[in-house]
Amino acid sequence: MTLTTTTGEPAVSDGATARRKKLVPYWLLIPGILWLLVFFAAPLVYQASTSLQTGSLEEGFKLTWHFGTYADALGEYYPQFLRSIGYATAATVLCLLLGYPLAYLIAFRAGRWRNLLMVLVIAPFFTSFLIRTLAWKTILSDGGIVVSTLGSLHVLGLTDALGLTEGHRVLATPLAVVCGLTYNFLPFMILPLYSSLERIDSRLHEAAGDLYARPLTTFRKVTFPLSMPGVVAGTLLTFIPAAGDYINAELLGSTDQKMIGNVIQSQFLRVLDYPTAAALSFILMAAILALVTLYIRKSGTEELV
Amino acid sequence: MAPLATPARWLRRHLVVIAGLGTLGYLLLPNVVVTVFSFNKPNGRFNYQWQHFSTDAWTHPCGVADLCGSLSLSLRIAVWATLGATALGTAIAFALARHRFRARSSVSTLIFLPMAMPEVVMAASLATLFLNMGISFGFWTILIAHITFCLSFVVTAVKARVMSMDPRLEQAAQDLYASPLQTFLRVTLPIAAPGIAAGALLSFALSFDDFIITNFNAGSSVTFPMYVWGAAQRGTPVQINVIGTAMFATAVLCVLAGQLVGRRRKRS
Numbered sequence: 008m009t010l011t012t013t014t015g016e017p018a019v020s021d022g023a024t025a026r027r028k029k030l031v032p033y034w035l036l037i038p039g040i041l042w043l044l045v046f047f048a049a050p051l052v053y054q055a056s057t058s059l060q061t062g063s064l065e066e067g068f069k070l071t072w073h074f075g076t077y078a079d080a081l082g083e084y085y086p087q088f089l090r091s092i093g094y095a096t097a098a099t100v101l102c103l104l105l106g107y108p109l110a111y112l113i114a115f116r117a118g119r120w121r122n123l124l125m126v127l128v129i130a131p132f133f134t135s136f137l138i139r140t141l142a143w144k145t146i147l148s149d150g151g152i153v154v155s156t157l158g159s160l161h162v163l164g165l166t167d168a169l170g171l172t173e174g175h176r177v178l179a180t181p182l183a184v185v186c187g188l189t190y191n192f193l194p195f196m197i198l199p200l201y202s203s204l205e206r207i208d209s210r211l212h213e214a215a216g217d218l219y220a221r222p223l224t225t226f227r228k229v230t231f232p233l234s235m236p237g238v239v240a241g242t243l244l245t246f247i248p249a250a251g252d253y254i255n256a257e258l259l260g261s262t263d264q265k266m267i268g269n270v271i272q273s274q275f276l277r278v279l280d281y282p283t284a285a286a287l288s289f290i291l292m293a294a295i296l297a298l299v300t301l302y303i304r305k306s307g308t309e310e311l312v
Numbered sequence: 313m314a315p316l317a318t319p320a321r322w323l324r325r326h327l328v329v330i331a332g333l334g335t336l337g338y339l340l341l342p343n344v345v346v347t348v349f350s351f352n353k354p355n356g357r358f359n360y361q362w363q364h365f366s367t368d369a370w371t372h373p374c375g376v377a378d379l380c381g382s383l384s385l386s387l388r389i390a391v392w393a394t395l396g397a398t399a400l401g402t403a404i405a406f407a408l409a410r411h412r413f414r415a416r417s418s419v420s421t422l423i424f425l426p427m428a429m430p431e432v433v434m435a436a437s438l439a440t441l442f443l444n445m446g447i448s449f450g451f452w453t454i455l456i457a458h459i460t461f462c463l464s465f466v467v468t469a470v471k472a473r474v475m476s477m478d479p480r481l482e483q484a485a486q487d488l489y490a491s492p493l494q495t496f497l498r499v500t501l502p503i504a505a506p507g508i509a510a511g512a513l514l515s516f517a518l519s520f521d522d523f524i525i526t527n528f529n530a531g532s533s534v535t536f537p538m539y540v541w542g543a544a545q546r547g548t549p550v551q552i553n554v555i556g557t558a559m560f561a562t563a564v565l566c567v568l569a570g571q572l573v574g575r576r577r578k579r580s
Binding site for chain 2: 031032033035036038039040042043044046047048049050051053054057105106108109110111112113116122124126127128129130131132133134135136137138139140141142143144145146148150190193194197243247248250251252253254258268271272275276281284285288289291292295299
């Protein structure tokens with residue numbers, strides 16, 4: 008046993024107290040880690056085994072190592088998978104495009120309004136997000152302001168042709184679902200963006216200006232690269248929940264906009280086909296992990312260039 | 313040339329402000345709609361189209377069956393989930409921030425994973441466990457699920473605060489003959505308090521508003537978000553908007569009051 012006395016510890020530390028000190032982190036960890044092992048890790052193992060079971064609700068399910076469930080699930084529901092990835096990507100890009108100016112505004116241009124703007128970004132969180140998503144039903148409804156404005160600008164004809172809307176209405180179309188996803192996860196983009204922008208030393212902007220960089224060049228060469236940690240964190244925080252979401256597709260879409268979350272939910276809670284639901288959530292998890300790893304690697308190398 | 317160039321230049325200089333405020337409008341528009349429609353008197357079962365002005369829903373917020381019951385269930389679960397997650401999470405955060413031990417990186421991964429996973433995956437796997445164990449769904453399964461997903465957020469919030477704390481403060485306390493317990497209660501805990509409060513507040517908000525994990529683990533219990541979800545199919549009572557508006561207004565007022573108090577304290 009080693010007697011390590013770090014600075015500041017009382018000099019009279021004998022073997023017993025040192026040993027007791029060494030055990031402190033474990034006592035702190037045990038309750039919480041045990042909780043996560045039982046209620047987070049063990050369920051994942053249970054689910055892995057469920058995805059390889061066959062049987063029916065009446066006769067019970069048995070573990071038969073039936074990997075065919077994965078192939079069947081992927082074969083039947085790949086459109087919903089692709090749609091989830093597509094909608095989540097679109098929503099993430101829109102969140103970045105919409106969120107960056109607001110985060111920039113709060114970090115550099117807001118002055119004494121900064122706190123108020125922060126409150127206004129966070130405040131919608133306190134109204135249940137389901138209520139707020141239902142409000143989009145009113146906003147995007149057929150007689151509503153969005154449809155009539157877009158219609159009079161002849162935008163709806165264009166979006167109809169692109170397959171984003173249908174029959175000159177917005178509700179129950181891909182546009183509505185992506186709009187809802189973007190809205191719901193926008194704060195998750197703005198907050199990390201803001202926290203990395205806020206840390207940038209404003210003297211760097213002055214220095215760039217002194218070196219005759221135009222504002223756009225300053226942004227491209229100084230501000231944006233320095234905000235990369237926020238961009239990466241924000242896109243992950245937006246993409247991951249958006250890809251697994253089923254609320255926006257259910258409330259704002261029709262059966263043609265169902266995402267993979269909707270399939271998992273209905274397989275589990277309505278059809279009661281637990282193996283398929285388990286296999287689908289494992290495929291979703293694997294797909295997201297793969298995409299996220301790829302993205303982190305890519306953004307990491309871009310940062311170095 | 314000059315008068316023509318000025319508006320263009322003004323626009324270019326304020327482009328960021330205009331775009332940012334546009335985004336803010338996009339974020340707040342649904343809240344405006346929720347508030348306006350809390351004064352609506354709809355014709356059918358759904359409150360999606362404006363009919364007449366009425367304050368009926370505001371005077372009878374519990375006028376629809378089960379609504380206030382679901383609200384109280386959500387509040388009870390949020391309070392207990394916050395207490396549980398904050399206690400467990402704070403202990404882990406202190407261990408991670410203050411101690412060296414084996415399996416440190418595995419512990420960090422175990423904390424990080426629940427936040428990096430789509431909610432629906434966690435929801436389905438936990439429900440699978442309960443089903444396999446033959447545990448009946450209800451208050452306790454919802455509470456367990458909520459503590460599980462709030463835990464990681466508490467750890468992250470508290471750890472950040474403890475890590476940024478100057479360790480010399482604790483050493484100074486010990487040099488002044490404070491016992492380890494006194495040091496913890498008089499120095500460490502007060503400094504970590506804002507982090508713990510942030511974690512607790514986040515837990516409360518996450519738990520109160522959670523739908524996906526609750527939907528899988530609630531059985532026949534109905535929390536407030538589940539009530540709203542059901543209402544979207546059956547018909548949306550105006551009272552939902554009243555509660556949404558009241559929650560929004562309370563939150564904004566609390567934050568603004570807190571800032572006013574903080575500013576006054578700074579001045580004096």
